Amino acid sequence: MECQLTITRTEQKKEKPASDKLGFGVHFTDHMFTMDYTEGKGWHDPQIVAYSPLTLDPAAMVFHYGQAVFEGLKAYRNQEGKVRLFRPDQNFKRMNRSLERMSMPLIDEEFMVEALKQLVAVDKEWIPTESGQSLYIRPFVIATEPCFGVRASHTYKLVIVLSPVGAYYAGGMQPVKIYVENNYVRAVRGGTGNAKVAGNYAGGLKAQVEAKEKGYEQVLWLDGVENKYIEEVGSMNVFFKVKGEVWTPALNGSILEGITRDSTIQLLKDWGIPVVEKRISMEDLHTAYVNGELEEAFGTGTAAVISPVGDLNWNGHQMIINGEKTGELTTRLYDTMTGIQYGEREDKFGWSVEVTE
Amino acid sequence: MECQLTITRTEQKKEKPASDKLGFGVHFTDHMFTMDYTEGKGWHDPQIVAYSPLTLDPAAMVFHYGQAVFEGLKAYRNQEGKVRLFRPDQNFKRMNRSLERMSMPLIDEEFMVEALKQLVAVDKEWIPTESGQSLYIRPFVIATEPCFGVRASHTYKLVIVLSPVGAYYAGGMQPVKIYVENNYVRAVRGGTGNAKVAGNYAGGLKAQVEAKEKGYEQVLWLDGVENKYIEEVGSMNVFFKVKGEVWTPALNGSILEGITRDSTIQLLKDWGIPVVEKRISMEDLHTAYVNGELEEAFGTGTAAVISPVGDLNWNGHQMIINGEKTGELTTRLYDTMTGIQYGEREDKFGWSVEVTE
Incomplete structure (x- = not known):
């Protein structure tokens, strides 16, 4: 893999949502991580860039044959400003199991944990700090080749986006x-x-x-x-x-x-x-x-x-x-x-x- | 539904592939049909436009929770230049059954057959005419709302793209x-x-x-x-x-x-x-x-x-x-x-x- 991660910080920072209006998975941070896969070349061009739309051919296989896997984890920031992830290695390990099941290319788990840490550090200020709040992290991989043959795609994109989320039990734990x-x-x-x-x-x-x-x-x-x-x-x-x-x-x-x-x-x-x-x-x-x-x-x-x-x-x-x-x-x-x-x-x-x- | 179909013909026509190099689902025509759905408003803005990439938020639900249904049918052009579809009403009827199963909004089947006919007419010249060749038609619907809550999306996009395809049995029927x-x-x-x-x-x-x-x-x-x-x-x-x-x-x-x-x-x-x-x-x-x-x-x-x-x-x-x-x-x-x-x-x-x- 060509694993030189490049970071391009955006100059157009978004306004952060009020901490009592976070909800779940509706606000997204300033940056995202992306990496591409091409058959014969492997995963390449890992980068942290401004959060921006994905532009895909309408025939991209993800829309038709569902080669799409994802993960979910969180980053937590405590009162002292320290930021933590919870067992991120396990998420990328499971992502590899999912990729394998869907005939999609495997990733380098260690590299992904490091890339995720860097992405979270770049958007650290987005992590809400009130009780129960966190930064939800969504890594996902989609098939991007424009082709209608029913077979595994030859190209893929891995993306990680981040979303500040409110406390799940805002009104206390409810069965x-x-x-x-x-x-x-x-x-x-x-x-x-x-x-x-x-x-x-x-x-x-x-x-x-x-x-x-x-x-x-x-x-x-x-x-x-x-x-x-x-x-x-x-x-x-x-x-x-x-x-x-x-x-x-x-x-x-x-x-x-x-x-x-x-x-x-x-x-x-x-x-x-x-x-x-x-x-x-x-x-x-x-x-x-x-x-x-x-x-x-x-x-x-x-x-x-x-x-x-x-x-x-x-x-x-x-x-x-x-x-x-x-x-x-x-x-x-x-x-x-x-x-x-x-x-x-x-x-x-x-x-x-x-x-x- | 707001069903006034608008047609905007492209001026940048693509070169058509050689008739012996068609393959299956790898070449796409000059135009596509798109229509959007917004909760509370229904399906709206049906249009035939230049074949072009889809631009979606990385959090669009289709990438994460798989609300994506499709259909497949063909248009045939015979020696006299007459163009035919095979039971297109059945495809949109089945699409509605698929949409229903996936908690996605239903479509107007009759309108869709008419829209498809117009799209095929616009790209009629793309239909190959040699024995066994045809124009493969791919209608599909995807969830477009950027949200990580596990629920049905509130917005969708319906797209139809067309692909000239070669004879399935180019070398004769093979068991x-x-x-x-x-x-x-x-x-x-x-x-x-x-x-x-x-x-x-x-x-x-x-x-x-x-x-x-x-x-x-x-x-x-x-x-x-x-x-x-x-x-x-x-x-x-x-x-x-x-x-x-x-x-x-x-x-x-x-x-x-x-x-x-x-x-x-x-x-x-x-x-x-x-x-x-x-x-x-x-x-x-x-x-x-x-x-x-x-x-x-x-x-x-x-x-x-x-x-x-x-x-x-x-x-x-x-x-x-x-x-x-x-x-x-x-x-x-x-x-x-x-x-x-x-x-x-x-x-x-x-x-x-x-x-x-």
């Missing part, structure tokens, strides 16, 4: 109401469920819209083969505390391998709390609920970090979890994880990576 | 070798398999690459639940002639509802040949083969129209069909279908739609 989806399927073994690819998300929107119409905020996805086993919740991994033990669906090829999921498992083990990664049927979960053994439920993901589940509807069986209040373990995980992310708690695993200029 | 895929899955019931969406194609590339490495040109997809039942072949529907009867997989929600598939079924019925749409297991097909009852096999799709299958490899069982020669029925279907498309045969179903200026 969400989840509808267990019986009709639509997110992914199936042999498919693309464990890759972070664009198509997985568009396919899930309809179930989400229908769940909202029924008064639920998210769906819980069941497996595509038997429609019995729990996979994910919305776009998060999911955990259940049952009789002091924590259950989470085992990675089976159709579940996304969440980095917050992995961090949660490591923390729980470190605390001596038994974690069981296994196939979990809705029936078993419901039995635990009926027996009064389902103590807490929560989702894990980059945007919310930890998201308590207060209400599960499975075929009309309503399961109210922990009186629709955020559980003790859920709170402890959230506080610990965000504490590490902002550099306010001990980081014994070395997850937090400081960005220096 | 293809197909590998029956046991590992990867294209789609599952409850997923997006029956919608023509970008993500379905990217997910299938890896199996195709691996099949090529094994010496096969395409894969035959099995169902995602039991890995037993035949779904599609490559990006075509599939048919088998068994003891004088024609079998094809029934539409089950995970198979694309092909327009050439439908036309093939109608022709066969018209000819008094029994057609059975049913669940077909590989085991049953293999039994028919072993008993000497599997007489012909072929795929159906817009690009190839009818594509004979000469060799099927299922778990190491090699099935040579009709001595790897194109079968009689396969040839009859191809000749009839293309005859109707070019206006050279009687069109009793009214499939062929003439484009007049």
Whole structure:
């Protein structure tokens, strides 16, 4: 790879949004990172440039055959102005797994972490500093060759854009109401469920819209083969505390391998709390609920970090979890994880990576 | 909808490719059709303009969450210069089904057929006229809103581009070798398999690459639940002639509802040949083969129209069909279908739609 990163700072800086008007993923910073791939030449021309539109041929393959993978992570700035990333190496490692699944060219993970650090440093002033706020980071790769043959593209573009985001729980942590989806399927073994690819998300929107119409905020996805086993919740991994033990669906090829999921498992083990990664049927979960053994439920993901589940509807069986209040373990995980992310708690695993200029 | 179509002809006409150098989907004409959608306003500003790049925000949702649907059809120009489309109404009807599945806004099918006719008329001179050549038409819709929230976009763009394409069987009809895929899955019931969406194609590339490495040109997809039942072949529907009867997989929600598939079924019925749409297991097909009852096999799709299958490899069982020669029925279907498309045969179903200026 030609990995000499060039930086061209923009002179037309944008006005930053008010810190109480950030929202999620609607404001973008002054710069972005781009890098191109050409078959036979490899990845080339890595650069940090002004945030600007992408100009693509209407026949570019990303519009037609969906070769598009992405990642999501955050940069955190604490009161002292120190900027940290959370396990960025894991994101680029997973991006390579996604690229491989979609027949797209692999990237140099170490180089990407370094390039990301430089991009974040350039737009450091964009990182909001109030409690719970952060800079959302979106690396993505798209197929750019203009061609209608159904085959892998010969050219690609990798882009990283940054978006200052508000606190996910601006009004305090609120347990969400989840509808267990019986009709639509997110992914199936042999498919693309464990890759972070664009198509997985568009396919899930309809179930989400229908769940909202029924008064639920998210769906819980069941497996595509038997429609019995729990996979994910919305776009998060999911955990259940049952009789002091924590259950989470085992990675089976159709579940996304969440980095917050992995961090949660490591923390729980470190605390001596038994974690069981296994196939979990809705029936078993419901039995635990009926027996009064389902103590807490929560989702894990980059945007919310930890998201308590207060209400599960499975075929009309309503399961109210922990009186629709955020559980003790859920709170402890959230506080610990965000504490590490902002550099306010001990980081014994070395997850937090400081960005220096 | 604001459906006053404006036409702005380009003055910078491109050089047309040599008729023996067309290929598939690599050359594009002078003009394209575009139309925008804004929530609250609907579809607006339909226009025919010079073929030109799309300029999109890097946060445009199509790059991240895969809301992208497309269609494929062809325009044919015969020796007298008459231009015809083949069942274009069916493409826009299916596009609406795809849009609905992906939580995207529906289009006015009749208006789209009219707009397409005008676009084809404007670039009429681009339609190659040698035997088997045609103008491939690619309508597609993409999500354009710059936002990272996982929800349906509020803005979209519909584009139609045109590409002169060479004869699919430049060297005569060649039966293809197909590998029956046991590992990867294209789609599952409850997923997006029956919608023509970008993500379905990217997910299938890896199996195709691996099949090529094994010496096969395409894969035959099995169902995602039991890995037993035949779904599609490559990006075509599939048919088998068994003891004088024609079998094809029934539409089950995970198979694309092909327009050439439908036309093939109608022709066969018209000819008094029994057609059975049913669940077909590989085991049953293999039994028919072993008993000497599997007489012909072929795929159906817009690009190839009818594509004979000469060799099927299922778990190491090699099935040579009709001595790897194109079968009689396969040839009859191809000749009839293309005859109707070019206006050279009687069109009793009214499939062929003439484009007049």
